[in-house]
Amino acid sequence: MPALAKILPGGGLQAGGSYSAQDSTTLALALLAGPSVAGNWCSVVGVPGFSLEAAVEYGINLDRLVLVPYPEKHWLAVVSLLIDIVSVVLTRAPDHIAPADVARLKARLRKRGAVLLTLGSWQHSDSILRIAESEWGGLGSGTGHLRTRRMKITATHPSGRSRHSTLWLTDLHRKPWTTAVPTSEDQRILPTADKELAQKALWPRLVGS
Amino acid sequence: MSDPPPCATRTMALWCPDWPLTAALREHSLDVDAPFVLTVKGEVFASSPTARQQGVRRGLRVREAQARCPGLTALAYDPILDRRHFEPVVATMETAMPGVQLLRPGLAAVTVKGPARFYGGEEKAAGILFQALGDIGLDDARIGIADGAFAAEQAARSTEDPGSSSIEPLCIIPPGASAWFLGTFPLDVLDQPKLAVLLRRLGITSLGDLAALDFSDVRNRFGLEGAIAHRQASGLDHRAPVARVPPPQLDIHLALEPPVSRIDHLAFAFRTSADLFVGGVRKAGFICTAVQIELRPETGEVSTQLWHHPRWFDADDVVDRVRWQLQGGANGAHTLTSAITGVTVTPTVVESLGEHADGLWGTGTDEDIHHGLSRAQGLLGHGAVLTGMVSGGRMLADRQIHIPWGDPPPKFPVSEISPPWPGCLPGPAPATVFAHAVPAFVQDTQGNSVEVDSRGSLTAAPAFFSIDAAGRRRSAVTSWAGPWPLNERWxxxxxxxxxxxxxxxxxxxxxxxxxxxxHWRAEASYD
Incomplete structure (x- = not known):
């Protein structure tokens, strides 16, 4: 899955980081799959529509997945509790959250080396991913069924800089996780400082390893 | 024959005729005179006296039994019930005389020597036992006293004489007379059908014939089975009753006087009992992985629930389960509709402590996960923290199963995914499956809602779509496919x-x- 790794800072999910997938569960699933395949515990909080069948297609291990579909008023308590015990927490960004709570959450993330993935726009993220363009294939006018999807994914960093990547839906599915080989292109993209950072990451980068 | 043989122990056998029927009567609190049968695999296993009078016999098909006796109640036979309801009988017997062996539900044996000396005779000892059993409401018990458990059982069974109307519930065979008593019995009572057939072909038809043979000849010809049968037939059954070890009392009962009507008060009051319960189980060398909690409110209807635990229960977990059972899924409420007068916790599954010992450095991350998730369950309720499984089905919501953390997965095999599900969705799975279908709006170019007629064809091609039921913010449809009819469970x-x-x-x-x-609804979104 080099395409998604290329546009993330550090070439993959960083321990203690927070990422947003803006209104796309597909992107969230693709981000969640990496740590899950590596054997980490993951959790999904406040996403009642999370599709387990799709999760399996992306290679997410359901034995190590915990779902809390309706945390309601206990959202903050549940998320901070889960940060302590699991590696990745996927959640829908709350409408209102006090800045002090955000700071506490981020400190906790860094301390525990966990990753927070949010659906929706969460301006405190290290990177906001969204599908800029999406093109479906296989569907006609009353004929066929959805088969392929070509997506242009944009990752916006807090600095305002953004990177793009174009990829097919099948690139995100299970197979590439196990057979990814670092390419010369990846080496070029990562600056030296980032490389060191990437080695400190909790699990193998999405690319390589 | 005059000298009692040294190896046969004088034994008293207690036999309850038709015990499965008695147990079922007690469990379902049926009327004694009502005709009912217990069934196994569609055939009658046991029938009540009233049903028997109408011609219902063992081995009859249930439908035929119902034809013979129209008001018949048919219940499934449950061997566990027999055992459960015989337990108080054995306990009562133990209060009168120690060293009771439970041979099978409905039949128990005890060495008669001690009780006979204590109560002043075998007959008096039997009388004491009849009285004790009568006190717990068991009137139809039979007692046989003879040399060895086998002869004693046959003596107890011989009290049931279909010919005579008055039944003498006690049958005492004098010491040494057991061989004579058993002499006329057929070979079937040995409960060894293969041996019985073989002996009958050799011209041996009764136990007396068998006992008349030389012991060593029988042993050489028929081996161990034959040797045991010969000893039983000669009234020399060498097996003395083995006293059972009463099982440790692990369940715990808390009576609340006055009744408690607040959940937090009850949890506080129950805390000590939970400690005692877990301590008792631990002391017996077990850990408990499933408990049954019974709550008795003032209004009378008892709430019983079985709770599983992914690891094993400690005191906090038991208190949590009591609290969740009271809340019944509704969070936040602290006042109950009816005050609770008693709590009973019964361990349902216990495992040996040794198999679950911690490693020297603990069991690592999964233990942390479990503690954390239990805390989350304490916060949100038992059903709010879930794990998932993929299952079979046509609708997307049917294809996923959510299981509360700690509960066992459902019984049916997961392989149900693999058989073909005609009408299930082709292509990549949608990333979002709406928990509640979202109303949608699909229009043709004229602005009319698109429908499917009775022949399954569309009235018009979809041109505009909106996820808003009122039809605002509509967008044009670029491509579509359908209709794919789905007729579930017609x-x-x-x-x-x-x-x-x-x-x-x-x-x-x-x-x-x-x-x-x-009505148009969005089932899922490929977002």
Whole structure:
């Protein structure tokens, strides 16, 4: 899955980081799959529509997945509790959250080396991913069924800089996780400082390893 | 024959005729005179006296039994019930005389020597036992006293004489006379059908014939089985009753006087009992992985629930389960509709402590996960923290199963995914499956809602789509497919008849829509 790794800072999910997938569960699933395949515990909080069948297609291990579909008023308590015990927490960004709570959450993330993935726009993220363009294939006018999807994914960093990547839906599915080989292109993209950072990451980068 | 043989122990056998029927009567609190049968695999296993009078026999098919006796109640035979209801009988017997062996539900044996000396005679000892059993409401018990458990059982059974109307519930065979008593019995009572057939072919038809043979000849010809049968037939059954070890009392009962009507008060009051319960189980060398909690409110209807634990219960976990059972899924409420007068906790599954010992450095991360998730359950309720499984089905919501953390997965095999599900969705799975279908709006170019007629064809091609039921913010449809008819369980009034569509709008978003009874809904989104 080099395409998604290329546009993330550090070439993959960083321990203690927070990422947003803006209104796309597909992107969230693709981000969640990496740590899950590596054997980490993951959790999904406040996403009642999370599709387990799709999760399996992306290679997410359901034995190590915990779902809390309706945390309601206990959202903050549940998320901070889960940060302590699991590696990745996927959640829908709350409408209102006090800045002090955000700071506490981020400190906790860094301390525990966990990753927070949010659906929706969460301006405190290290990177906001969204599908800029999406093109479906296989569907006609009353004929066929959805088969392929070509997506242009944009990752916006807090600095305002953004990177793009174009990829097919099948690139995100299970197979590439196990057979990814670092390419010369990846080496070029990562600056030296980032490389060191990437080695400190909790699990193998999405690319390589 | 005059000298009692040294190896046969004088034994008293207690036999309760038709014990499965008695147990079922007690369990289901049926009327004694009502005709009912216990069934196994569609055949009558045992029938009540009233049913028997109408010609219902063992081995009859249930339908035929019902034809013979129209008011017949048929219940499934449950061997566990027999055992459960015989337990108080054995306990009562133990209060009168120690060293009771439970041979099978409905039949128990005890060495008679001690009780006979204590109560002043075998007959008096039997009388004491009849009295004790009468006190717990068991009137139809039979007692046989003879040399060895086998002869004693036959003596107890011989009290049931179908010919005579008055039944003498006690039968005492004098010491040494057991061989004579058993002499006329057929070989079938040995409960060794193969041996019985063989002996009958050799011209031996009764136990007396068998006992007349030389012991060493029988042993050489028929081996161990034959040797045991010969000893039993000669009234020399060498097996003395082995006293059972009463099982440790692990369940715990808390009576609340006055009744408690607040959950937090009850949890506080129950805390000590929970400690005692867990301590008792631990002391017996067990850990408990499933408990049954019974709550008795003032109004009378008892709430019983079985709780499983992914690891094992400690005191906090038991208190949590009591609290969750009281809340019944509704969070936050602290006042109960009816005050609780008693709590009973019974361990349902116990395992040996040794198999669950911690490693020297603990069991690592999974233990942390479990503690953390239990805390989350304490915060939100038992059903709010879930794990998931993929299952079979046509509708997307049916294809996923959510299991509360700590509960065992459902019994049916997961392989149900693999058989073909005609009508299930092709292509990549949608990333979002709406927990509650979202109302949608699909229009043709004229602005009319698109429908499917009775022949399954569309009234018009979809042109505009909106996820807003009022039809605002509509966007043009670029491509679509359908209708894919789905007729689930047409024989069932709760079955569904619907049409599915896939649709991509101009923003590039793909949707899975359902048209059911003229209403459009979004089932899932490929977001």
């Amino acid at each position: 024989w069932d009034p709760k079955g569904r008849r619907l049409h599915r569509f896939q649709l991509v709008d101009e923003s590039g978003a793909a949707w899975l829509l359902v048209l059911e009874e003229h």
